[in-house]
Amino acid sequence: MTAGSTVTTVERLGEHVGQTVTLRGWIYNRTSKGKLHFVRLRDGTGIAQCVVFKGGVSEELFEAVGAAGQESSLVLTGEVKADARAPGGFELGVSDGRVLQAVQDYPITPKEHGTDFLLSRRHLWLRSKRQWAILRIRDAIITAIRGFFDERGFVCIDSPIFTPAACEGTSTLFEVDYFGDTAFLTQSGQLYAEASAMAFGKVYTFGPTFRAEKSKTRRHLTEFWMIEPEMAFADLADVMDLAEDMICHIVQQVLERRKPELEVLERDSSKLECIQKPFPRMTYAAAGEILAAHPDSKFVAGEDFGAPDETILSELHDRPVMITNYPAEVKSFYMKRSEDGATALCVDMIAPEGVGEIIGGSQREDDYETLLARIEAQDLPREHFEWYLDLRRYGSVPHAGYGLGLERTVGWICGVEHVRETSPFPRMMTRIEP
Numbered sequence: 001m002t003a004g005s006t007v008t009t010v011e012r013l014g015e016h017v018g019q020t021v022t023l024r025g026w027i028y029n030r031t032s033k034g035k036l037h038f039v040r041l042r043d044g045t046g047i048a049q050c051v052v053f054k055g056g057v058s059e060e061l062f063e064a065v066g067a068a069g070q071e072s073s074l075v076l077t078g079e080v081k082a083d084a085r086a087p088g089g090f091e092l093g094v095s096d097g098r099v100l101q102a103v104q105d106y107p108i109t110p111k112e113h114g115t116d117f118l119l120s121r122r123h124l125w126l127r128s129k130r131q132w133a134i135l136r137i138r139d140a141i142i143t144a145i146r147g148f149f150d151e152r153g154f155v156c157i158d159s160p161i162f163t164p165a166a167c168e169g170t171s172t173l174f175e176v177d178y179f180g181d182t183a184f185l186t187q188s189g190q191l192y193a194e195a196s197a198m199a200f201g202k203v204y205t206f207g208p209t210f211r212a213e214k215s216k217t218r219r220h221l222t223e224f225w226m227i228e229p230e231m232a233f234a235d236l237a238d239v240m241d242l243a244e245d246m247i248c249h250i251v252q253q254v255l256e257r258r259k260p261e262l263e264v265l266e267r268d269s270s271k272l273e274c275i276q277k278p279f280p281r282m283t284y285a286a287a288g289e290i291l292a293a294h295p296d297s298k299f300v301a302g303e304d305f306g307a308p309d310e311t312i313l314s315e316l317h318d319r320p321v322m323i324t325n326y327p328a329e330v331k332s333f334y335m336k337r338s339e340d341g342a343t344a345l346c347v348d349m350i351a352p353e354g355v356g357e358i359i360g361g362s363q364r365e366d367d368y369e370t371l372l373a374r375i376e377a378q379d380l381p382r383e384h385f386e387w388y389l390d391l392r393r394y395g396s397v398p399h400a401g402y403g404l405g406l407e408r409t410v411g412w413i414c415g416v417e418h419v420r421e422t423s424p425f426p427r428m429m430t431r432i433e434p
């Protein structure tokens with residue numbers, strides 16, 4: 001490293017045109033032609049071309065760079081030049097530097113690798129351009145979500161990971177030994193968000209949730225992150241309005257802050273630009289009619305939509321569609337029902353482009369007797385729900401909320417087919433490493 005030169009990052013190179021700066025990073029790739037090495041240096045913020053000319057650096061450095069393969073770590077100092085042909089628009093004319101570690105046999109090369117091979121090397125795969133872009137968009141989505149709720153006066157209240165009982169059905173529970181007792185990894189923070197809403201008015205939880213999904217689909221992980229707002233004195237319509245505003249805000253923020261990343265992914269941003277209010281809304285009954293008339297659907301009236309049905313519904317519109325009032329029997333015990341008792345006051349938001357459900361939400365049952373009867377009818381362990389029933393004993397009010405699945409949202413916005421690429425270290429039925 002040249003003494004005295006400013007250390008900067010690839011994303012800030014444009015602020016230093018004409019100056020001598022130092023970049024620290026890894027070789028994304030290198031091509032060498034006679035007296036020139038073209039190093040594409042990756043530093044986490046971006047990739048910049050660095051030109052090492054034999055006459056411009058010490059012989060030792062020229063040799064060292066020439067012997068350094070993909071992912072060798074190095075520090076390069078040189079003058080920043082604006083060059084429209086260089087990726088990113090700037091390049092470094094190297095005058096000094098050092099190879100920290102020369103690597104010859106990096107396992108992930110520019111050639112095609114199978115997904116299983118890459119997933120087994122996820123700790124290295126994260127360095128690839130596409131994964132870098134996806135996870136930076138994920139980061140922007142998280143920031144957008146937190147900002148959205150913060151600006152609207154929601155308080156972030158974290159829900160516990162160890163729980164004594166199920167929230168979303170007993171078939172997907174992960175069991176853990178809790179000092180001789182049985183505990184479960186949380187499937188949803190909702191029940192705790194409800195308690196918190198009675199204490200703080202408007203809250204959201206944002207944390208990892210776990211489901212022992214035995215299905216190997218492109219939409220399911222066993223560990224995923226969920227954002228769950230919950231509001232006191234709110235109903236289903238409030239939930240739909242909030243969800244719609246939140247999605248518009250997220251997409252807007254990604255378009256503003258992550259343009260280069262969307263370009264890396266070759267994401268058609270016109271598909272994101274049209275994500276504007278209002279989103280189409282329809283009932284389960286209306287959606288059922290569409291499916292019944294569709295040749296590819298195996299939809300059975302009264303049952304929940306299958307993944308292919310969601311795909312069909314999701315391709316109908318250029319923006320997310322909100323489907324309400326599912327038959328009460330296919331939905332969770334805590335959902336309030338319509339006046340005739342037949343449907344749940346619930347909403348699923350189905351993202352476009354075949355993505356499927358990204359949000360599930362509802363108005364909650366706020367009547368003590370009704371909720372208790374539901375818990376008993378479903379054979380849920382009442383002793384573990386006494387605290388939850390307390391919320392209906394002491395100052396019960398209409399309230400409602402929803403859960404947004406982070407990974408599916410990232411997948412949709414990035415235009416990535418499978419959720420496994422949207423989590424830094426995805427957990428699936430057949431994978432827990434690395």
Ligand code: 4AD
Pocket residue numbers: 167168187188189190211213219220221222224226228229357358359360361362401402403404405406407408419
């Ligand atoms: O529809 P779900 O099951 O709703 C709940 O858990 C409610 N308790 C939320 C609430 O009202 N507070 O899950 C919500 C969302 C889904 O729409 C989906 O985006 C995501 O969580 N999700 C998954 N994402 C990845 N892998 C899985 N196995 C998922 N299961 C649900």
Ligand code: MG
Pocket residue numbers: 348357359360
């Ligand atoms: Mg759901």
